[in-house]
Amino acid sequence: MDGSPASDSQGRERQGLALAFASAAAFGTNIVSAQIAGHAGLSGPLLVFYRVLIMLGLVALAALLMRAPLGLSRNERRSVLLFGIATALVGTAYLSSVSYVPVSVAAVIFYTFPVVIVLAEPLLTPAPFRADRLAVALLAFVGIALVVGPDWHGLDPRGLALAALASLSAAVQFFAAAGCARIATVPKLFWSHVVILPVTLVILAVTRGVLPPSAFALAPVAIAITFGGYFIGFLLQILALARIAPGPAGLAFCAEPVFAVLIAALFLGERLGTLQYAGCGLVMAALATNVILEQYRRRPAVA
Template sequence: MLFALVSASFYGLNIVYARMAAFAGASGSAIVVYRVLLMLILVGIAAVAMRKSLAMAREERGIMLLLGVATALVGVCYLSSVAFIPVTVAAVVFYTFPIFIVLASPFVEGTKLTPTLLGVAAAATIGVVMVVGPAFGGLDWRGLVLALAASIATATQFFAAARCRKTGVVAKVFWIHVLVLPTAALIGLAAGQLSPPSTLLAAPLAVGMTIGGYVFGFMLQFLALGRITAVAAGIIYCTEPVVAAVSSALLLGETLSPLQMAGGALVLSAIVANVLLEQRRLRGAPLVPIAD
């Protein structure tokens, strides 16, 4: 849960610095491509330095393929949705994924769907809506469908990652990005934004923080998803837009309204409740070995 919370915080900061980089002229598509490429290089170096194998567990090859495709679809759909609807609206639609995780968990993980768990998930989602505070006027249905598809892909990613326990984290991250890189490059080419690496120097600090936030957030995400259920992780990741809202207020001078503050408090309350529920569920449960 701590890994998930820190990962979500890195992702929240990542969004703010990505906005700062965009203001300076560094395109989002180019940042995505180069951060994925950098991740592959770093994972390769880490594998050599730590003598970690990049081999997948044979029985997990199918789930790894699903994980890679789901991760690619999250980026493709979310990035494409903001071409049709405002970012704030896309974020609210995207962050319905904890509800999808909770509703699907009885069928995927055999989790008992209790009224308490439904209430926690609903409270977290309402809190996200309050924090982001969108205006739903004059929306293009294509953007809503794409953001919803990204939400469903994220729920799929969480379930797949939680089931992928035998393949080490280093190998897992490597093969996921092997699938994501060509997809991100194609998006950049289609949008005409796949600029050379020199363009990233327009905002070195913001670009560095964006890429760093993604790298650390992604690694911690997969350390977390091998240790907790998709339901627990999904609710914890509702902290991401809260961190983004607070960071944007501190770094970009954007103010938080009382409604947004109340929403952040609601999200944090839901996370605390979820932690208590998860601890009660796991009390006395046998430990599961995880490949790190």
Template sequence: MTHSSSPTTGLLFALVSASLYGFNIVYARIASFAGASGSAIVVYRVFLMLVLVGIVAAVMRGSLKAAREERGTLILLGVATAFVGICYLSSVAYIPVTVAAVVFYTFPILIVLASPFVEGTKLTPSLLGVVAVATLGVALVVGPAFGDLDWRGLALAFGASIATAIQFFAAARCRRTGVMAKTFWIHVLVLPTAALISLAAGQLAPPSSLAAAPFAVTMTIGGYVFGFVLQFLALGRITAVAAGIIYCTEPVVAAIASALILDEVLSPLQMAGGALVLGAIMANVVLEQRRPKGAPLVPIAD
């Protein structure tokens, strides 16, 4: 695969992945209405991911061996992935979900600001402008009303944002280890973490509890599984900066899906926010296509 075609494929993978995550959130909410615990779904979907990867690896005789030089990066990636879920899930115990979402989606800004130090990316006015527009769009879509907010919730949501930025950078540098092996070892680290959180919250229900909303649970787990695989296929083809901006579509898709599936009405302000995010994504695609064809996707560290 050439460098010229790889970024385009990566952008498409990232866009589909973000959309699946957006739908995943909506169906997780439907499942919760039926009594299926969200934390239990997390545990069982991670367990299912491990089983599926094991089956696919056995059938295809694929290797689950991590590249020796990337094992440290994989550990960082697994820990960061676990912290994304831990911090984001915990933040909503102290602040409204919409506020947590806005704070969480500051991670594209963090990626751009850190990219000169991590990837050697040059910060251009056009790139900074795209990030600013995308972030504003996300804020308009989720439309929170800020009031008296608990600092613990804000700190946890911002912690999830930092962990996500680390996740994107680590995944973009983990290119020699196959997606199958990468997915397996990440979830080996995530599973015990998710299980401990569920036990501590008293919500680790038996698998039979998921039968309360079979379709919604299936859509939630399916959206996560396919979205996760596509996310790491994308991060092997595009920069963390480009991926961070593309993933701003997730809350937009969630808002639209909520309106269509849950009959939640979108306000004109939310529609305007969605238009800003989509405009920023199109601008980012143009900037990505202008990147020199011979330039590496991620500079190799000395």
């Protein structure tokens, strides 16, 4: 590193991509454990509510110990409000969709969000449209479809609508996070979860899925992994989105279902078929191509 603004920017982007991949791995672990908890009778909205409640308590404690200021300006409040609402909808809609459609179908619909981000980025940010980035996003999407192997028979429209809502909310979440990039991590985490908590509570009340914490005894290990994966994944996501633009960040998160499938194969004994292995390879090839393209774009021109 030569200390120039260009090299500093490249360093931040490399850090951002690394953090995004680590976040995808944590969320991938979270998906597998949440599915186990669901089989034990613990609903998606219930998991979302309690993990947000615990996260809010942990962040408040960290702010107290670190004596971190939590104040936000008026413009920052709007950005955090939008980010919090979008985040709440992502978690509740995605985890609720699997009550009506297979996980594989929900995942394929949900992971259209990187394509949505790439298409919307030129409209919502100064970034120009990049055909190569769209091609990479579509390649990754095909790979994800092969990895999860969706079964499209007998689908409930409610599940399809919830998965689509989660996808659109994820796209909004990434753009909103970019608008919060300059806000310090602790107040951003604290106030976003202040927004998320009542939204998830309302959804939980509407679905009549309120259960006391003692219900976690039905699947204690899965709950611990689910909450831990969320805490780590969300923190790393916040850090990543403060360093890289929505387009490359969204593509990096295409690795999440690959991590989830591989974790399920390693720890749950789920067998992978040839198409799933091919899909994993396709997603990783798309992600590697995206990293190479991003580095190439940042390379200084030679006079």
